[in-house]
Amino acid sequence: MxxxxxxxxxxxxxxxxxxxxxxxxxxxxxxxxxxxxxxxxxxxxxxxxxxxxxxxxxxxxxxxxxxxxxxxxxxxxxxxLNYADEKPLSISCYYATYIMEMFLKFKNSTKLKLPDKIREMGNREVLESVLAGESTMGIVFFAQEKKGKYYKLAENMGLQMEGLFQPMPMFAMMSENHKLAKTEEIEIKELGGYPYVSYDDTSSKMFLKLLGIEENEQLLEVSDRGSFYDAVMSGEYLTIMAYKNIPQKSGVKLIPIRDKKLYLTSCYVISKNYQLTKREKEFLEFMTTDRRKTDGNL
Incomplete structure (x- = not known):
């Protein structure tokens, strides 16, 4: 053994x-x-x-x-033990491009070379990872309407949840080559009539139900960001995402939703009574400070 x-x-x-x-x-x-x-x-x-x-x-x-x-x-x-107060980061996070970008920037900005770890997964899996001690800190994103439910879930699991970024507006996202790319606004019910890509975790399925498009026969569920973006950039699939200040020549088109204002809420999660390490505090400050400077996609 x-x-x-x-x-x-x-x-x-x-x-x-x-x-x-x-x-x-x-x-x-x-x-x-x-x-x-x-x-x-x-x-x-x-x-x-x-x-x-x-x-x-x-x-x-x-x-x-x-x-x-x-x-x-x-x-x-x-x-x-050898790292004293400078312990490696051990983070579980919902699929978020921005968090991964900040994680890599943070590592490159510090002189310490520690075996930091970040893993992407669904929101429920993030909470379970922190609860099991596999991660010391988790980062979750969810629709603002579900805020109470997630805070209650975290409390029942003996976890502490704290707000991270300001709520972000959400848009329909698609390739510039998509059939709807030239549309100025779109209604949620229209999303159900086109191929839609979503992550396959429980929280993403809850979001589809919130939108009322969980029965979309053209739904594609994936388990990683690479497949998610490949589907969008194919020009066939669309999705909903919180995304600001689109990079020039990104090939992505964002369309406002006419009939419902959707906002994405973000939180970091730790075990109750857990004291954030110096490095974890620095990472949170690094992310939120950078976020105030430039808004990107999550």
């Missing part, structure tokens, strides 16, 4: 599939399956029940995974 094997089991349980976990971990499926089988033989009990429909964590497996998570968190603390 080694620490990597503990992580493999935890991730397999999270993804609910050896096949999916192997892809996310960049391991071959036979290798991951063999690791889990060898670990179960070493322990003398099954961690997972296997069936044609997938895997299910056993009762003893649940206890094993709880202990494994504690061990991995303690290991993380041990590895970070």
């Amino acid at each position: 080694n620490f990597n094997h503990l992580e493999y089991v935890v991730k397999t349980a999270e993804y609910g599939s050896i096949s999916k976990a192997s892809g996310k971990l960049y391991l071959s499926q036979p290798y991951l399956s063999g690791v889990i089988k060898g670990l179960e033989e070493e322990l003398g009990y099954k961690i997972f029940h296997r069936s044609k429909s997938g895997i299910e964590v056993t009762e003893l497996g649940e206890e094993f995974i709880k202990s494994a998570k504690i061990i991995l968190l303690e290991l993380k603390k041990i590895r970070e």
